[in-house]
Amino acid sequence: MSDETHSDSAANATDQQDPLLSLSNISPRIDVYPYYYRMNLPGSENDCFLRKGTVEKLIKAAEKLPNGLKLVILDGWRSYETQLALYQAIKADLEAKNLTPEKIQEEISKYVAIPTRDLTKPSPHLTGGAVDLTIADEKSWLDMGTDFDDFTEKAELEWYEKKHQLTQQEETIRDNRRLLRKVMEEAGFISNSEEWWHYDYGNRRWANATGNSILYFGISK
Template identity: 30%
Template sequence: MKPYQLLSIQDCHESLVPIDQSIFFCLEPHPYLAIGAPYDTVSPFYLRQGVLNALYQAQQNLQSIQPTWKLAIFDAYRPVAVQDYMVNYTFQELLRGRGLTETMLSPSILAAIWAEVYTFWAVPSHDPKTPPPHSTGAAIDLTLVDSDKKLIDMGSPIDEISDRSFPEYFYHQAQRLDLTNQKDDYLKVHQHREILDQAMSQAGFQRHPQEWWHFSLGDQLWAWQIEQQTGQSMVAHYGRADLITSQKL
């Protein structure tokens, strides 16, 4: 269990609503649907109403910094079944990338690889008290695109299992370099990440401590981060979205 999962949830019962794809750029084909994730009839481009309202504000914030850029939605609502599928898919991809199979590894090595996965992926818990953030409809993975719908360089792809995914990675790497072109490149990437964070945080979102692309508002992780920052006791506003009365997706 991660620390944020200890916080209580008092769901406000907001409905899941569709993300307006005329305002935001939605990455399609959807990356998880493309590899067979079991969304069934549910769309990944949905959020709770209050979270979506804040996302509209974040888009306005972004355009006050970069008028021609848009938020690019990678993934939003994610049923627990999809979380389970993607956690296992990521584990198998790590093994394949290293030329390994489960049968050749000791339990301790397997546990270490699973620990890598869970550094970035939430446990696909079915317990209503510990929902994966995306299953609440209050978390979103996103990046930036320019006026030509070209992805802005963020230094690493979404979902990469490496230190490059940590929000401050390129800033810290740049500090270790003398004045070189590589240092300038690292600082530019860091600036792009900061632009995304500024647009989102000014709208009330909190960025995941280990993922430059993941933001949430109202879930347990969001509440826990505010507790850590302020010392104020917090309660999450959003639990698992499929446990509330919501409109048919």
């Protein structure tokens, strides 16, 4: 058996033993705000789900936050129907800007994966290893500079790191993003350069970035 075949077999074994878990009530330091359910997108549910191994990493990340702060989960595992609805909505928005087909494809690839039912070549969220989240204090969500699913340059992870002469508010935004990145990366996740809210563990994107074998392929509910 080749090393590659052995690696794939090990990954598939892990994949089969790591089910999706509900994120509701898994930790006093994690809240769930199912964003797409609240937007009434097809295929969404009034909960968020991740692989068991990813949940364990998420709990560790939450425990690294300073007292009085929590993680707020906006999205985890995502159905094909929800992925398709998002893809179509973003594509329509870009088409309305009269961009060329090439530019539309370039822009859309930054923010949303092509919908697929192929569990061997899944979009990141179909694996249950991708999570969208933010941080909240006792009163509200922390200021991260943009809303969730803001598809502008300001949503880039290091937008405020690259900007010179920050205002006091911008310094706060930068520090909030730094905190989210710090606790997530220390727990084993990788960040996304285009979206401050998106982190991966165990899927192909994570494997490519870390040099590890893929742990999670697509999974159906």
